[in-house]
Every structure is written in C-alpha cells, then in structure tokens.
Amino acid sequence: MIGKIMHLITNASLDKDDSVIVAALKLLKNDCNLEELEGDYFAKLVSMIPLVKEQSTKALLIETIVESPEFVSDDTMLDEYVKLISESATNVQEAVRCLGAFTSSGCTNNQIFLQLADKLNDKFAVEILVSMGRSNWGEIPHYLESFSQEVQKAQRIKYRSGIIAAFLLIVHPLCSEYTHVSSLSFGYPFTEAAMNDWAWVTPKNTEHIVQKKIVTSKEADILVKLGGLLRLNMNLSSNEVAKLYTEFFEDKNPFDVIYTLPK
Numbered sequence: 001m002i003g004k005i006m007h008l009i010t011n012a013s014l015d016k017d018d019s020v021i022v023a024a025l026k027l028l029k030n031d032c033n034l035e036e037l038e039g040d041y042f043a044k045l046v047s048m049i050p051l052v053k054e055q056s057t058k059a060l061l062i063e064t065i066v067e068s069p070e071f072v073s074d075d076t077m078l079d080e081y082v083k084l085i086s087e088s089a090t091n092v093q094e095a096v097r098c099l100g101a102f103t104s105s106g107c108t109n110n111q112i113f114l115q116l117a118d119k120l121n122d123k124f125a126v127e128i129l130v131s132m133g134r135s136n137w138g139e140i141p142h143y144l145e146s147f148s149q150e151v152q153k154a155q156r157i158k159y160r161s162g163i164i165a166a167f168l169l170i171v172h173p174l175c176s177e178y179t180h181v182s183s184l185s186f187g188y189p190f191t192e193a194a195m196n197d198w199a200w201v202t203p204k205n206t207e208h209i210v211q212k213k214i215v216t217s218k219e220a221d222i223l224v225k226l227g228g229l230l231r232l233n234m235n236l237s238s239n240e241v242a243k244l245y246t247e248f249f250e251d252k253n254p255f256d257v258i259y260t261l262p263k
Contacts, residue, residue, distance in 0.1 A: 002028065002036045006044060018054050025057075029064040037068040049080075055089035063094055066101040073106030082115040085128070096131045110138030117144050130154045156261055160214045162187050164258045166194045167223065167248065170230075171241040195230055202227060213262045222248045 005028050012020035028037070037045070045065050052058040062081045065071055081102075085095050099112050112132070116125040129137075129151050140148045168175050169186040176191040188194040206220035215223070226244055229236055249257055 002032055002041060005032065006041050009048075010044065013048060013051070018057055021052075022057055022060060025060050025064050029060070029067065034064075034067050035069055037064075038070045042068050042070045049077075055084055055087055059084040059089040059094075063090065063098040063101075066098055066105060071101075071105050073102065075107075075111070078102055078107055078111065078115060082119050085116075086119050086124075092128055092131055095128055099128070099132060108138060109134050109136060110140075113137040113140070113148075114144075117147050122147060122150065126151050126154050130158055153261065156212065156214055157259060159209070159212075160261065161258050163209070163215065163223070164248075164254075166197075167226065168254065169194045170226065170236075171245045171248075173238070173241075216262045219248060 005024050009021055009024045012024065042065070045061060048061060049058065052061055059081065062077060062084070066077070081098065084090060103109060103112065113129065116128055120128070135155070137148070165186045166188060169179060169188060169191055170176070175186065179186055179190055186194070188197070203224055206215070206224055209215050210217055210220050222244055229240060
C-alpha cells in the first residue's frame with residue numbers, strides 16, 4: 001500500500017500536481033501503517049521538503065514525516081514547522097498531533113514551548129500549548145515568565161470549565177435534554193456518560209483540584225455531594241439536582257462562574 005502511494009507521490013511531484021500530493025499524503029498519514037514508512041520511502045519524503053512550495057502542503061509533509069518511527073528529533077525541521085504554524089499553514093488539531101510526535105522522537109517539551117512562545121502570537125501559542133495537555137515545560141527564561149503564567153491560567157480555565165460543564169450536563173435538565181443537538185460542548189456525548197465517569201469526584205481526589213485552585217473548597221464539596229448521590233442512585237430527583245445547581249451557582253451567571261478562577 002505504502003509503495004503504491006509513494007509511487008503516486010513521486011509522479012505527482014514530477015508533474016507538480018499539488019492536489020494529488022496532498023491527497024496521497026493524507027492517505028499515507030491517516031490510513032496507513034507508518035511503521036512501513038522507512039528506508040528509501042522515508043528518505044524520499046524528507047528530500048521533498050525543500051521542493052514543495054505550497055506552505056500547507058509542506059506542513060502536511062512534515063506532519064507525515066515526523067510520525068514515522070524512523071524520524072529522529074531534528075531542530076531544523078521543528079524550526080520550519082513552527083514557522084509554518086505561524087503562517088496558518090495547518091490547524092491547531094494537526095499542530096498538536098505533530099508537536100506530540102516531535103516530542104516522541106526526542107524533542108523536549110521545553111523546545112516546543114520556547115519555539116511557540118517566540119514565533120507565534122500569544123493567543124495562538126497558548127491555544128496550542130494548552131491543547132497539548134502537558135504540565136512540565138522545563139526551565140522558562142525570565143522574559144517568558146508572564147507568558148508562562150498565561151499558559152498556566154489557561155490550563156486551569158480548561159480544567160475548570162470541563163469539570164463544571166460535566167456538572168451542568170448532569171444537574172441542568174435542559175443541558176441534559178438537548179446535549180445531543182446542542183452546539184455547546186459539555187465534554188460528554190450524553191448525560192449517562194458523564195454520570196458513569198463521575199467516580200473520581202471523591203473528597204480525596206477533589207483535594208488536588210482545590211490545591212491547584214481549579215475549584216474552591218465549597219465547589220468541591222458540592223461536587224462530592226453529587227458524586228455520592230450518583231453512587232447511590234443514577235436517577236436523581238429534580239429536587240436533588242436543583243438544590244445542587246443553586247448551591248453551586250447561587251444567583252450568579254454560570255458563565256461568569258465557569259471562567260472565574262479561585263483566588
């Protein structure tokens with residue numbers, strides 16, 4: 001399979017048919033066993049990098065190359081890829097996947113952090129770094145301390161919003177009723193999935209998210225109450241969940257609560 005695709009890519013390169021190259025690379029990256037992308041096949045793709053002119057195609061090419069087991073961390077290729085990210089040659093999802101592959105090949109989290117912080121605008125860099133789900137970025141230089149704090153805050157916001165979104169999905173009847181058609185994401189496809197995954201909400205486990213200032217002690221207590229009720233009875237009465245909702249949000253706008261971190 002890979003041999004046929006590589007033959008197709010070679011011919012398309014000679015004909016300068018970018019659309020065929022893109023289609024073949026996507027097929028190679030997403031539908032093939034990249035364990036077989038080695039030897040001459042791997043070398044051929046690497047040799048194509050300086051020849052490809054279209055930026056989005058070059059980004060896709062690098063994204064395919066770094067997922068090969070034959071790829072070894074390469075600072076020059078990382079430099080080039082981050083430059084392509086800065087030029088919007090790829091999207092966040094693919095960038096996160098590719099940067100993860102770079103770290104698997106030997107690139108450090110610190111290298112990724114410094115590259116994105118230096119070459120991307122802050123908002124875009126934060127989005128990618130948070131989406132990568134890493135917590136240890138290594139030693140951060142003094143001039144990037146404020147940016148590092150911004151990343152940490154965004155990570156806390158993501159964690160907090162995920163917890164409260166799941167809470168809403170369970171305790172708010174309209175969220176539960178319309179989650180399957182809603183444009184809002186609650187982290188779970190339906191209420192039962194959130195309920196079944198609520199076992200982590202115990203006093204011991206909530207200590208961690210209180211210490212990390214993801215939720216307040218009061219909010220954690222309410223989450224623990226919900227966890228206890230779910231363990232006793234999956235079919236919560238409307239009065240029980242209404243009480244929990246009121247306790248958690250009081251008379252505040254839920255979105256204000258979601259995006260306001262504990263002090």
